[in-house]
Amino acid sequence: MSTNTSVLEAKGDFLQGVKDCIPTLLGYLSIGFAAGIIGKTAGLSAAEIALMSILLYAGSAQFIMAGMVAAGHSAPAIIFTVFFVNLRHLLLSAALSPFFRHLSPFKNMLIGSLLTDETFGVAMGQTSNREAISEKWMHGLNLAAYVNWIIANMAGAFLGQWIAQPEQYGLDFALPAMFIGLLVLQMTSRGQFVVDMSVAVFAVLVVIGVGWVSSGSIGIIVATIAGATLGMVIERWK
Secondary structure: OOOOOOHHHHOOOHHHHHHHHHHHHHHHHHHHHHHHHHHHHOOOOHHHHHHHHHHHOOHHHHHHHHHHHHHOOOHHHHHHHHHHHOOHHHHHHHHHHHHHOOOOHHHHHHHHHOOOHHHHHHHHHHHOOOOOOOHHHHHHHHHHHHHHHHHHHHHHHHHHHHOOOHHHHOHHHHHHHHHHHHHHHHHHHHOOHHHHHHHHHHHHHHHHHHHHHOOHHHHHHHHHHHHHHHHHHHHHHO
């Protein structure tokens, strides 16, 4: 795997990063819209929802935070829970870091601060087709997703005042639906269905097993590490 400045970066392909984000925009809009509605029904103001989407910028964490605010949990409990839910971003950043070793820590921080599950999935899909991904391409991808997320959140906050029970419309399923879509697209592009399904089933079993003795968030982290390890072992063994 090459970590040199890529051909894509030489072409100044920020716009290509924006274009490559387009297939995920519908998912961002639907999930962000649902997050805005749920934040509104939890009693948050439009300004608070805007700050949450700008500063936190994490779909699953925003859903959880809105629910905990509505349930009256303390600030330390909310911060602690959001921290653990977002621990997976350490794994995502670590997996993507080999492509940006030539950049300074500050530039890596800019890329990592806007990295999401969706942009990570798109970036990893690009690496399966090209030798490297560029800094400009990554900024285009991240910023397009970030701006759409904020817009969707604010649209949800504005319209949420007329939707009292969002779960009746399936809006709470928007987040897992998008993850399933990204997973199917990546598995289809790789063409290694048996290996991918084996790792996926193994990861699900680990989540269930760890979830019995610990929290679901810890189960996801353990399953991510165990699934990645199993996938690497299978690739090496082949």
